[in-house]
Amino acid sequence: MKGMTIIVKTIAGWVKILIFMFGIYVVLFGDITPGGGFAGGVILASSYILLMLAFGRESVEKNLPQALALKLLCCGVLAFAAIALSGLFFGADGFFWNYIYQEWLAGKDVEFLKAGIIPLAELAIGLAVAMSLFLVILNLSSFRSDISANEKE
Amino acid sequence: MLIFYILLLFILIAAIIAVETKDLLSSVICIGAIGFGASIMFLFLRAPDIAITQIVVEVLGLIILIRATIRRDLTFISGDREFFGTVVSIVIIFTIGVAGLGLAVFQNLQDFGNPIFANVPDAASQEYISQGLAKTGAENLVASIILDFRAYDTLGETTVLFTTIIGALVILRREGRKTLEGPDQ
Numbered sequence: 439m440k441g442m443t444i445i446v447k448t449i450a451g452w453v454k455i456l457i458f459m460f461g462i463y464v465v466l467f468g469d470i471t472p473g474g475g476f477a478g479g480v481i482l483a484s485s486y487i488l489l490m491l492a493f494g495r496e497s498v499e500k501n502l503p504q505a506l507a508l509k510l511l512c513c514g515v516l517a518f519a520a521i522a523l524s525g526l527f528f529g530a531d532g533f534f535w536n537y538i539y540q541e542w543l544a545g546k547d548v549e550f551l552k553a554g555i556i557p558l559a560e561l562a563i564g565l566a567v568a569m570s571l572f573l574v575i576l577n578l579s580s581f582r583s584d585i586s587a588n589e590k591e
Numbered sequence: 592m593l594i595f596y597i598l599l600l601f602i603l604i605a606a607i608i609a610v611e612t613k614d615l616l617s618s619v620i621c622i623g624a625i626g627f628g629a630s631i632m633f634l635f636l637r638a639p640d641i642a643i644t645q646i647v648v649e650v651l652g653l654i655i656l657i658r659a660t661i662r663r664d665l666t667f668i669s670g671d672r673e674f675f676g677t678v679v680s681i682v683i684i685f686t687i688g689v690a691g692l693g694l695a696v697f698q699n700l701q702d703f704g705n706p707i708f709a710n711v712p713d714a715a716s717q718e719y720i721s722q723g724l725a726k727t728g729a730e731n732l733v734a735s736i737i738l739d740f741r742a743y744d745t746l747g748e749t750t751v752l753f754t755t756i757i758g759a760l761v762i763l764r765r766e767g768r769k770t771l772e773g774p775d776q
Contacts, residue, residue, distance in 0.1 A: 464643070469729040472639035474737070480647045487655045508760070515753045522746055534742040539728040553729035556738045559745075566749060570756040575656055577763035 442492055450492035457485035465564035469553040475560040479567025486572050495579060504576065507569045514566030521559050592703075594635055602628040610677060619657045623650045640733040 464471075465478030490498045525535030539554030551557055602625050609621035626649025633642040701707055708714040719736055729735035737745050 469731050469734045469738075471731065472733070473643050474640065474731075474734055477640075477643045477647045480644075480652055484647075484651045484655055491655070491658065504764075511753070511756065515749055518746065518749055522742065534739070534746075536727055536739055543728060553727055553735070556727065556729050556734055559738045559742075560734070563745070563749060566753065570752055571652070574756060574759055574763075577760060578656070580765065581763050 446492050450488055454485050454489055457481060457488065461485060461564075461568070465560055466557065468560040468564075469556045475563030476567050478560075479564040480571060482564065482568035483571035483575070486568075487575055490576065490579065495576065498576070502572070504573065507573050507576075511566055511569035511573065514562050514564075514569065517562035518559055518566065521555050521562060525555075595632060598628045598632050598635075611674065616658075619654055623654050626650050626653070640731070 461478050461481035461484075463478075464473035464481055465475055468474035468478065486498060486502065489501070522534045525537055526532055528535070528537040528541065534555075536554045536556070538551065538558075539556075543552065543554060605621045605624040605628065609618045609625070612618050612621065626645055629649070630642045630646040633639075633645060708716045711717070719740055720732065723732045723735045723740075724730065727735040727739040729739070
């Protein structure tokens with residue numbers, strides 16, 4: 439996949455940062471506004487897929503290598519499990535205990551991390567979903583192009 | 592209620608076009624139209640979380656996935672689509688569904704917009720709605736349910752997603768295919 443015409447490349451260059459920022463907004467404010475980790479993760483992945491369609495697969499792989507994406511995916515899933523497990527050590531109620539809110543923040547008027555572990559878990563899920571969708575679409579795309587290259591030979 | 596029937600008609604027309612059209616890309620776009628109609632329906636039912644997920648997955652995800660993986664010279668479906676067979680199967684399914692099981696099932700359902708759990712005083716969903724903000728601190732009730740009250744579900748879903756992606760990558764990645772296609776040692 440070599441990429442598209444100059445018009446598509448210019449528009450994609452303008453739009454990509456807006457889509458990326460919107461994805462980060464949906465992930466970070468999942469406990470206040472509609473959205474959350476899954477929807478925001480898909481939006482983040484789709485900004486990279488837009489780049490892949492417009493500029494070709496090689497430029498995206500230079501930007502976000504597959505090995506790094508795989509590491510980030512594992513980090514996201516591990517972080518979610520670690521957030522769940524950390525409830526065992528900080529509170530009375532064990533697994534998935536929302537200790538940040540229940541022990542420290544309940545009743546207080548704070549701006550950031552108001553819901554305790556929920557925004558942190560949204561971040562972890564958003565990272566995992568974005569990287570998994572990105573990896574699957576990248577690999578499917580290279581799979582198809584390899585098959586068609588084999589058939590031409 | 593009228594808006595739901597209009598949207599259902601729109602979804603039905605889009606689904607029939609998606610089945611019957613010859614161009615694969617317009618077929619995919621019609622499936623996106625189905626998801627768009629369903630997302631508008633969720634907005635009218637006051638469920639913005641589901642609407643966002645629906646439009647992101649069905650419209651963005653599906654269309655971009657198929658556009659990114661499709662081969663350029665295969666966008667037209669070769670061979671006839673059997674119009675007669677489709678019509679006959681739709682009529683058979685409709686007859687069985689409405690005349691047989693469907694009527695009996697629909698008579699036992701609750702009214703639209705009046706779920707069973709709304710009438711049970713000590714149901715778990717009543718406690719989620721009344722105590723959600725006080726117990727978790729999240730203004731978005733959906734986030735407080737999927738990541739606090741029902742967080743085990745979300746952990747399971749994330750594990751399933753992770754396992755699926757790792758399995759798919761093992762099959763799809765270039766190194767695995769090279770070894771598979773190479774000569775036997």
